[in-house]
Amino acid sequence: MTGEQSIQCPVCQTPILIEYKALIQGMRFTCGNCKASIGIASEAISVAKETMKKYDELKTQFRDGKKVNK
Amino acid sequence: MAKKENYKYEFAGLPIYDIIGKPLIAIARAQNMMSKEQLRTMLDACFKYHNGAYEPIMLKMVVTRSFLEPATKPGKGPELKMISTDFFLPMITIFPINALGIENVDIDFNVEITSQYMVDKDEIDEGGDKISAQPSSLECLGKITKGPGASGEDQEQSYENNSSFRIAVEAGTMPLTKGLLEIINIYTNAIQPIDTSQKNHQTL
Numbered sequence: 693m694t695g696e697q698s699i700q701c702p703v704c705q706t707p708i709l710i711e712y713k714a715l716i717q718g719m720r721f722t723c724g725n726c727k728a729s730i731g732i733a734s735e736a737i738s739v740a741k742e743t744m745k746k747y748d749e750l751k752t753q754f755r756d757g758k759k760v761n762k
Numbered sequence: 763m764a765k766k767e768n769y770k771y772e773f774a775g776l777p778i779y780d781i782i783g784k785p786l787i788a789i790a791r792a793q794n795m796m797s798k799e800q801l802r803t804m805l806d807a808c809f810k811y812h813n814g815a816y817e818p819i820m821l822k823m824v825v826t827r828s829f830l831e832p833a834t835k836p837g838k839g840p841e842l843k844m845i846s847t848d849f850f851l852p853m854i855t856i857f858p859i860n861a862l863g864i865e866n867v868d869i870d871f872n873v874e875i876t877s878q879y880m881v882d883k884d885e886i887d888e889g890g891d892k893i894s895a896q897p898s899s900l901e902c903l904g905k906i907t908k909g910p911g912a913s914g915e916d917q918e919q920s921y922e923n924n925s926s927f928r929i930a931v932e933a934g935t936m937p938l939t940k941g942l943l944e945i946i947n948i949y950t951n952a953i954q955p956i957d958t959s960q961k962n963h964q965t966l
């Protein structure tokens with residue numbers, strides 16, 4: 693599992709490979725076609741980190757067979 | 763006496779398709795449970811429940827691209843400038859949500875055929891099988907042995923007409939469902955910027 697995802701370039705619609713953990717840390721990814729670079733807006737990084745933490749926690753709970761409280 | 767015969771028949775082994783099918787059914791059930799859990803994880807992490815509906819958590823993104831600004835003054839060349847645009851992306855498109863499925867399953871065991879018998883058409887129909895077009899069918903009963911050519915006690919207890927074979931089943935993950943891919947696709951397409959300066963722009 694590499695955590696690789698692809699999202700469509702907003703400029704030319706070419707798929708851009710992203711690694712979500714790196715993206716959430718603030719890394720930018722460049723479109724191979726039009727060279728536009730995408731990244732999370734600096735003010736949204738904390739929200740993204742929080743969601744990633746929650747997502748990872750849920751995944752861990754699930755893998756360990758613990759009941760997820762809802 | 764007839765009762766004793768029955769007893770012997772019942773414990774002669776399990777139908778081969780049960781031996782092969784049951785682990786796969788168990789895996790399918792586990793996969794089903796994972797899918798449900800996966801959906802809940804997705805909803806919990808990437809959506810917020812608001813007014814009776816799940817709304818996607820949107821992430822503010824920035825796209826930066828360079829462009830050449832034509833020369834404004836004579837004697838000067840075009841200038842390379844950067845332009846940044848904000849857009850919003852649903853959180854769900856960022857996370858590798860298919861990572862919770864079963865990655866690979868490898869089932870490997872040996873089956874010893876303990877007995878075989880012919881089943882006529884009527885008997886198959888009762889089970890609801892579609893192979894009833896055939897007048898009769900050969901059914902095999904078997905049991906799982908520890909390893910290839912099990913020796914010692916197992917060998918001694920085996921039937922006269924037995925044969926043993928190895929079953930290796932490899933199952934892979936199912937890709938994301940078309941519906942889910944379509945949802946992600948719609949979200950992804952929605953990030954395409956719209957030029958609002960043109961009056962007759964197309965709406966999505």
Ligand SMILES: [Zn+2]
Nearest residue numbers: 701704723726
């Ligand atoms: Zn592009």
